[in-house]
Amino acid sequence: MKLFVVTATNLRDGAIRWLGAGNIWQPLLANAQPFDAAGIVPALAFGAAEISAQRVIGVYQVEVRRAPDGLDPLSTRERIRAFGPTVHPEFSYAPATSGLGV
Amino acid sequence: MDTATQIRTPSAAAEAGIYHYDALDHAFITRRVEAFREQVQRRLSGALSEDEFKPLRLMNGLYLQLHAYMLRIAIPYGTLSSKQMRALAHVARKYDRGYGHFTTRQNIQYNWIKLEDAPAILADLASVGMHAIQTSGNCIRNVTTDQFAGAAADEIVDPRVYAEILRQWSTLHPEFSFLPRKFKIAITGSGHDRAAIAVHDIGIRARSGPGGAVGFEIFVGGGLGRSPFLGRRLADWVPEADLLGWLEAVLRVYNQYGRRDNIYKARIKILVHEVGIDRLREQVEEEFARIRGPKYRLDPEIVETIRRHFAPPAFAALPAVSPALEQARAGDPAFARWTRSNLTPHRQPGYAAVTISLKPTGGIPGDATSEQMEAVAALADRYSFGEIRVSHEQNLVLAHVRQDDLPALWRELGRHGLDAANAGLVGDIISCPGLDYCALANARSIPLAQDISRRFADLDLQHRIGPLKIKMSGCINACGHHHVGDIGILGVDKHGVETYQITIGGTATEEAALGQVVGPAVGYDQVADVVEALVALYLERRGEGESFLQTVARIGVRPFKEKVYGAAA
Amino acid sequence: MALLLKDGQPVGDSWTHLDDAAGAVPEGPVIVSLDRWRRDRAALITRNTPVGVRLKSNQLAPEIAADLARFALVALEFPRFRDGRAFSTARELREHHGYTGEIRAFGHILPDQYQFLVRTGFTTVELPDGAGLASWRHALAEIDVAYQAGVAGDAPLSLLRRKLATGPK
Ligand code: SF4
Numbered sequence: 001m002k003l004f005v006v007t008a009t010n011l012r013d014g015a016i017r018w019l020g021a022g023n024i025w026q027p028l029l030a031n032a033q034p035f036d037a038a039g040i041v042p043a044l045a046f047g048a049a050e051i052s053a054q055r056v057i058g059v060y061q062v063e064v065r066r067a068p069d070g071l072d073p074l075s076t077r078e079r080i081r082a083f084g085p086t087v088h089p090e091f092s093y094a095p096a097t098s099g100l101g102v
Numbered sequence: 103m104d105t106a107t108q109i110r111t112p113s114a115a116a117e118a119g120i121y122h123y124d125a126l127d128h129a130f131i132t133r134r135v136e137a138f139r140e141q142v143q144r145r146l147s148g149a150l151s152e153d154e155f156k157p158l159r160l161m162n163g164l165y166l167q168l169h170a171y172m173l174r175i176a177i178p179y180g181t182l183s184s185k186q187m188r189a190l191a192h193v194a195r196k197y198d199r200g201y202g203h204f205t206t207r208q209n210i211q212y213n214w215i216k217l218e219d220a221p222a223i224l225a226d227l228a229s230v231g232m233h234a235i236q237t238s239g240n241c242i243r244n245v246t247t248d249q250f251a252g253a254a255a256d257e258i259v260d261p262r263v264y265a266e267i268l269r270q271w272s273t274l275h276p277e278f279s280f281l282p283r284k285f286k287i288a289i290t291g292s293g294h295d296r297a298a299i300a301v302h303d304i305g306i307r308a309r310s311g312p313g314g315a316v317g318f319e320i321f322v323g324g325g326l327g328r329s330p331f332l333g334r335r336l337a338d339w340v341p342e343a344d345l346l347g348w349l350e351a352v353l354r355v356y357n358q359y360g361r362r363d364n365i366y367k368a369r370i371k372i373l374v375h376e377v378g379i380d381r382l383r384e385q386v387e388e389e390f391a392r393i394r395g396p397k398y399r400l401d402p403e404i405v406e407t408i409r410r411h412f413a414p415p416a417f418a419a420l421p422a423v424s425p426a427l428e429q430a431r432a433g434d435p436a437f438a439r440w441t442r443s444n445l446t447p448h449r450q451p452g453y454a455a456v457t458i459s460l461k462p463t464g465g466i467p468g469d470a471t472s473e474q475m476e477a478v479a480a481l482a483d484r485y486s487f488g489e490i491r492v493s494h495e496q497n498l499v500l501a502h503v504r505q506d507d508l509p510a511l512w513r514e515l516g517r518h519g520l521d522a523a524n525a526g527l528v529g530d531i532i533s534c535p536g537l538d539y540c541a542l543a544n545a546r547s548i549p550l551a552q553d554i555s556r557r558f559a560d561l562d563l564q565h566r567i568g569p570l571k572i573k574m575s576g577c578i579n580a581c582g583h584h585h586v587g588d589i590g591i592l593g594v595d596k597h598g599v600e601t602y603q604i605t606i607g608g609t610a611t612e613e614a615a616l617g618q619v620v621g622p623a624v625g626y627d628q629v630a631d632v633v634e635a636l637v638a639l640y641l642e643r644r645g646e647g648e649s650f651l652q653t654v655a656r657i658g659v660r661p662f663k664e665k666v667y668g669a670a671a
Numbered sequence: 672m673a674l675l676l677k678d679g680q681p682v683g684d685s686w687t688h689l690d691d692a693a694g695a696v697p698e699g700p701v702i703v704s705l706d707r708w709r710r711d712r713a714a715l716i717t718r719n720t721p722v723g724v725r726l727k728s729n730q731l732a733p734e735i736a737a738d739l740a741r742f743a744l745v746a747l748e749f750p751r752f753r754d755g756r757a758f759s760t761a762r763e764l765r766e767h768h769g770y771t772g773e774i775r776a777f778g779h780i781l782p783d784q785y786q787f788l789v790r791t792g793f794t795t796v797e798l799p800d801g802a803g804l805a806s807w808r809h810a811l812a813e814i815d816v817a818y819q820a821g822v823a824g825d826a827p828l829s830l831l832r833r834k835l836a837t838g839p840k
């Protein structure tokens with residue numbers, strides 16, 4: 001079964017957000033709520049409403065898998081968004097679940 | 103303190119070659135900041151949607167990247183005063199994470215900016231005459247030039263005078279601020295082209311004619327990206343007085359006839375390609391004949407006034423050879439090595455232009471911390487008339503240093519991790535931010551640059567290899583100029599996996615050429631091996647004094663291909 | 672009806688935009704598309720009432736040069752604010768063809784472009800629906816220095832720079 005999370009960018013500071021339980025935006029992927037293909041639809045609708053409310057921008061879904069220590073996006077791009085740039089370990093958001101060459 | 107040092111103690115007036123804003127220029131940029139502050143307020147309050155706000159923020163250099171907003175500040179033709187450099191350091195410390203990134207367009211970018219801080223940052227920068235106007239959007243972008251302008255021994259005409267004229271002319275140009283696509287102009291005044299004019303929308307070579315008259319050779323339609331082209335010669339000799347009229351004519355033809363139906367075909371290079379250089383020349387000449395007249399004439403008085411801003415600083419009369427320098431060289435091999443790679447001959451006897459490499463082993467190309475920026479500002483005050491340049495190779499330059507002062511300067515640079523003896527060598531890698539920061543990227547570039555630079559950590563090896571430019575881009579937009587590297591590396595996305603296409607034999611100098619693909623794209627983990635293999639083959643096969651390009655030209659791509667796909671397979 | 676702005680002030684509009692599909696030509700001054708002008712040229716001339724022509728952004732000045740004396744107004748469209756061709760068209764009309772009638776901008780235009788419109792020779796702007804008059808007036812007054820010669824031949828100040836007469840008059 002494919003797993004997804006909803007991500008966005010916070011308007012005020014441009015920081016990355018993940019949609020967590022109870023429709024609360026979370027700074028860390030670890031706190032994101034995973035959805036299946038059906039569950040993602042209302043979550044994206046909530047995201048669209050948040051755009052209209054001028055709280056976030058650029059809402060979209062990201063495919064993830066369950067790794068031993070948490071959710072892990074499939075694409076390199078989303079892993080960099082989730083865990084931070086690979087070139088400044090001191091700026092990482094969370095330890096990369098399976099390492100991005102840091 | 104000896105008297106010579108006292109005389110050279112800095113003051114604002116000592117800044118050489120800086121175009122100083124007057125009250126009106128300041129009023130102009132301050133008003134821009136206030137207008138933007140109001141726009142940001144309206145955005146944060148929800149009065150403006152992202153669709154409405156995006157063009158406004160882009161007009162002020164504010165992009166949205168992977169992790170945060172990114173602010174790009176213009177450094178006109180790459181020239182900064184020490185005071186401006188200190189302001190950049192202040193912004194990095196107060197609003198970013200303590201560093202800034204110098205780009206291949208001689209600008210600086212901050213990667214961790216908050217929208218709500220952007221107006222305050224622009225206000226702080228406006229107080230030192232800096233801004234972000236025209237660092238994005240389909241307008242005429244920051245004009246770039248030779249980082250050794252006004253210093254290089256081989257210079258014929260000081261390009262900064264004309265770069266400043268072009269900066270003024272292109273600032274909020276009423277007709278050319280909504281072109282089909284962005285428009286980049288580079289100008290050089292030397293026989294040896296360090297401004298890469300062949301890969302710009304317009305490239306200008308300033309020349310001197312009979313009786314010392316200045317004129318310009320103009321190239322059009324160069325550019326990298328998805329369809330790379332080298333510029334074609336549009337005019338052999340445009341007299342100084344006609345420069346602006348000529349450019350107006352080119353831009354007007356482009357604004358009307360450049361394609362707007364497809365973003366990938368909108369640059370002027372495609373127009374040149376589609377209508378042909380001869381037809382374009384006819385159109386431009388026709389247009390120029392119509393607009394020629396006092397209105398567009400570049401008045402010699404204006405040129406003179408601006409030239410005075412770039413008058414040579416108060417050089418001391420010195421012997422051509424500095425015994426202090428020779429002695430230090432003989433006594434310290436590390437210093438001697440640095441002088442071999444990081445100095446450029448100066449037109450003034452007893453002086454040298456110094457390249458401060460922002461490419462330490464394993465470092466992020468073009469990054470400087472606040473402390474480093476402040477250190478460079480202090481060294482510029484002490485040793486180079488308070489003036490700093492940014493090169494398109496993402497290094498910094500102190501253009502006018504006394505040769506006697508070089509040993510002391512080098513020691514101080516070393517204290518701040520700024521003494522890498524690799525300018526122009528294999529460790530001096532040009533790299534765009536790539537997927538670690540850039541929202542458009544396909545693949546990472548910085549960590550690969552770091553990897554490659556560690557492979558060549560041995561500086562003696564780098565010096566043995568000699569001049570060799572590695573250039574890397576994280577996507578086909580080619581901000582890292584990969585097409586014109588001796589070795590070019592381009593990140594491509596293969597079903598979510600980072601892969602890299604390698605080219606060899608490109609150059610952006612007066613013999614400009616585009617690199618040729620070596621073979622199938624390789625994976626992230628193979629890139630550094632491939633680069634090592636290419637360099638190894640060059641060392642094996644090069645003739646006496648032969649450059650990488652000459653070797654590629656002589657033996658062809660084939661042997662390199664065999665070496666790589668033997669090595670990487 | 673769209674608000675018409677001249678020198679930063681709302682002004683009355685005596686012109687009617689005529690659709691290509693509309694059959695009969697109404698009373699009073701009308702603005703027609705270039706197609707319609709070509710089709711109904713003779714009839715529009717004999718009407719003896721001022722006529723204006725409306726150009727799409729890809730219809731450039733040379734297309735109407737021969738008939739320019741017949742137009743009391745030329746309206747230039749901005750289909751998207753990013754499409755800046757009309758800035759050149761206006762300038763060509765003024766500087767090459769010596770056109771002295773009204774040049775009007777309409778379509779998708781931002782207040783930040785108002786100053787540029789004025790400096791390339793536009794006379795009036797049809798404000799997009801819902802546009803705030805205040806930001807348009809403000810945009811005209813905001814920047815009062817320019818670094819190039821405009822169509823109106825602004826007075827030189829120093830270097831390349833010119834002082835503009837700005838703001839609503
Ligand atoms: S080349 Fe591509 S990845 Fe690199 S900075 Fe430019 S747009 Fe971003």
